[in-house]
Amino acid sequence: MSAFKPVLTEHIHQEDCHTLSFYKSVGGYTALEKVLKMIPAEVTQEVKDSNLRGRGGAGFPAGVKWGFIPKDTDKPKYLINNADESEPGTFKDRLLMNKAPHQMLEGMIIAAYAIGCHTSFIYIRGEFYKEFKLLEKAVAEAYKDNILGQSILGSTYNLDVVIHRGAGAYICGEETGLIESLEGKRGWPRIKPPFPAIEGYLQSPTIVNNVETLSCVPHIINRGASWFKSIGPEKGPGPRLFCLSGRVNNPGIFEEAMGISLKDLIFDRAGGIPDGKKLKAVFPGGSSSAILTAEEALDVNMDFDELVEKKTMLGSAGVIVMDETVDMVQACLNIARFYAHESCGQCTPCREGTAWLVKMLTRLVNGGGTPNDIDMIFEITDNIGGLIDFSMGSFGKTICPFGEAVAWPVRSFVEKFKDEFLAYLPREKVVA
């Protein structure tokens, strides 16, 4: 395999890389020109052939998703660009919006064309105010240049893009919660079926794609599905933005081929662990993924399927590194607290279970734990999120995957670092 050359972030270090003129100077919007001469089904097929999988967290094949849009409907179709990046340890979409907004816009227009959509939304996280202003400018530039609006680039295709700012809820990054929020309602995820591709925004067919997913699309069109598939593992190929944070010397975003080893990411790209400390554990894909022990982490490639085999997931590729100084019980409580705070409160297990976990872990940390608590944590997490069994397809006990997102990491902490939890128990109780 030849050395990987960045695709999505190729130009981010150049001045004014966010402007339309710059983007055009490096071949921007040529993919769009090409697409406007294709029939939409061909575009979908090309993306399907590329095996592009969603970069938001679930890793669902983008082309397949587009294919779910009903062919014989009179309803308008919508494309929503999910820019509500809120997974702890993940900050890649923010970079793409900052540095390459037109790359993302081009991807959006192509996707919208493929599914026959004429109104598209960017649902951007409320806290990303700078990026919001930047996107507003980019969209205005695109309108001015006839890249958006009526008869795009002289074709018969029309598309409007609306930017909508979220109000800072983690759950609004879940696609149906996002759609509810976009409709002006409370961000409570919807029960499925119906799936958004059939009944989404305003009960019309809707596709929700992540910023990074859409940013890949122009490159697939320009260089072909087989080029894309040649990068990394065939079943989950392409360039990927890995976010390294936590106890590393050189935290940041690294664009690499899918399937790079986690060891390389941590010790080569991110420069290893400061002060010569030892690696202890890693979240491979944001805080919703089950943690890997140092041993597991050094022996795994960042590939969708391989991580599933390790009973965790690639998720949003937000790698959070913990070294030997990290107190795993405190870290676990921190994670549990985040999810209790962000639970939307709709489903019983998630609403009640997350708060129970926090109360129990807090008591444990404060020295009031009992040996029984450890077993209870397993039971509570299983009752919220179910056991990890990807072979059965979907797995949770709640409407949306939030239940799993809290259950898996918390469970993995206790499972893999049980001794540390036991050490928090008052001495006499351990003996008894």
Place this chain on the structure above:
Amino acid sequence: MPLLKIDDKEFQVESGSTVLETAESNGIEIPHYCYHPALEVVGSCRMCLVQVEGMGKLQVSCNTFVGDVPPDRKVDGKYDMVVHTQNDLVVQERKNILEFLLLNHPLDCPVCDQAGECYLQDYSFKFGNAHSRFEEDKRVRPNEYLGSQIVINQNRCILCSRCVRFTQEISGTSELFVEARGYNSKIAVLEDNPLDNLLAGNVADICPVGALLSTDYIHKNRIWNMEQKPSVCQDCSVGCNVDIFSQKNQIFRLTARENQDVNGYFMCDIGRYGFHRFEEIERVSQPMARNGKSFDVLDWEEAIQKTADLIEKSKDKTAGIVSPFHTNESNYLLGLMMKDTLGTLPPITREEITYPSGFRISADRSPNLRGMNDVCGHLEEDFSSIIKTRDIRGLYILDDGVDRELDDTWKDILAKMDFIIVQSYAMTELAKSAHIVLPGLAPFEREGTITNDKGHIQWLRPSLVTIGDSKPDWEILMLVINALDKDSEHFTDLGEVIKNMSDHFSSYSDVSLFKIGAQGMALNGKSA
């Protein structure tokens, strides 16, 4: 039609029906909280989880639709879906959900009004654990007023969101919403938009636990002390089906009873709290005759004889006044007696209200205007001119107990009369001006049929015991008719009156109490 197997039973079901609906209508219990047949499915309580063969995780049965599957995907070669509601996985999951629901629930059943009709109590008993594993502090919150007549006990709330969806979808008023997030979520209203619409009382009915309470009923009684009797609301011509809860002949509350042909699942607060009207009413419980400015108490025999004598004296100059508040049978018999020289008391009308869900409060606030018109052959529209032209000197009034302000026309009419006989359960203005007062029954004591404004005929059944010497109104009329004409037919029960009535009016030809039953029937087989 798809073939569905639930546990060991097979069902041919309509394509697109849900597992929960099918189970419910076939007597298989699947516990649920957030699902309500009148409201949008949200699937959030997770109580109705069942196992569907071929699906990896448990499915919420409220949102699992049964449809035809291709032959190669049929389970066991013939089923389109196979569902388990009793296996270990499902039984355990119910325990888990109930455990979560009870974490912060106060378990104050001994002082909770819902006890005895509480789904949290019932399901915990049937499906839950015997003890709690929760060792932390429970969340404690104060009670709050959501509207002038609805209080919420936040501690008992399980956030099924039925009430929120009710105000969004049924009343369309959207006062209720969920405030805050996650564990801190609670049902709330905005200060300047309290839950004070006329359907507000329904939220207490549909609350599956004791969270939403009607201030009218709070701490008044226990469900097991009361008698529950099916009845029909008589506060407007929609005729909502209700259940009346009473103890020792005192009504404590009304709740809506399902009837898809009439009111769906709900009722309005006018009817719900309307029964209090009768608590303060001055009842007439004995036959009375005027003696100067006061009344003498009579026994029934005397009273009937006196009535008959008065009418006999000026037979052609006596008119009857029927009422849209009385049953078809009473009105019909008065029509027979007066040979259709009939008028009616002024109607009671208010604003007509229709909610987005189609739920309606009729402008006509009497229960039986249509029925009265149907079974009284000829009602004089311009009654006051008839009085003049026919020189009417006596009136037999079937009074409805509504305390009307009588206008000058009516006052003139009454002043002109030689005698006025009033059949009433209450000492109304009319009764006070009567020469003879015959004590009939109050609305919830009556039995008979009433016809709503859409032509749906319903059976009004007695919910309370008769007070004093009062007699059913149709029986009093029967006695008077028999006293006037010794050869007239004597009907010994209501069924005979209905039979006779149905012989006279073709639109009522197939009406019988048996056919009406608990859900009523449409006249001529269809509601207009």
